Amino acid sequence: MNMSIHNSHPDIIKRLKRAEGHLKSIIVMLEDARPCLDIAQQLQAVESAVANAKKVLVHDHIDHCLEHAVREGSQSADETIKEFKQITKYL
Numbered sequence: 001m002n003m004s005i006h007n008s009h010p011d012i013i014k015r016l017k018r019a020e021g022h023l024k025s026i027i028v029m030l031e032d033a034r035p036c037l038d039i040a041q042q043l044q045a046v047e048s049a050v051a052n053a054k055k056v057l058v059h060d061h062i063d064h065c066l067e068h069a070v071r072e073g074s075q076s077a078d079e080t081i082k083e084f085k086q087i088t089k090y091l
Contacts, residue, residue, distance in 0.1 A: 006060065008056050008057065012053045015056075026039060026042045026043060026046065029042065054090060058087050062088075066087075
């Protein structure tokens with residue numbers, strides 16, 4: 001697929017880089033023996049950030065790539081439905 005249709009990728013990259021920074025700080029928190037509650041809260045934030053990034057990616061793929069493939073005729077309806085079923089497993 002053409003990268004120009006992936007308008008969400010810069011946002012996803014930003015979200016994942018932010019989560020990466022939080023994850024590094026969690027490692028430091030563990031090394032510094034910070035309270036488990038604080039660490040668990042930070043882990044929850046990272047988990048949510050990654051889950052949201054994945055959701056945005058999947059929705060973008062459905063809204064743009066699969067729709068584009070059908071309209072352009074570059075993929076059969078059967079192939080598109082199969083791909084739709086595969087990617088929605090990640091939601």
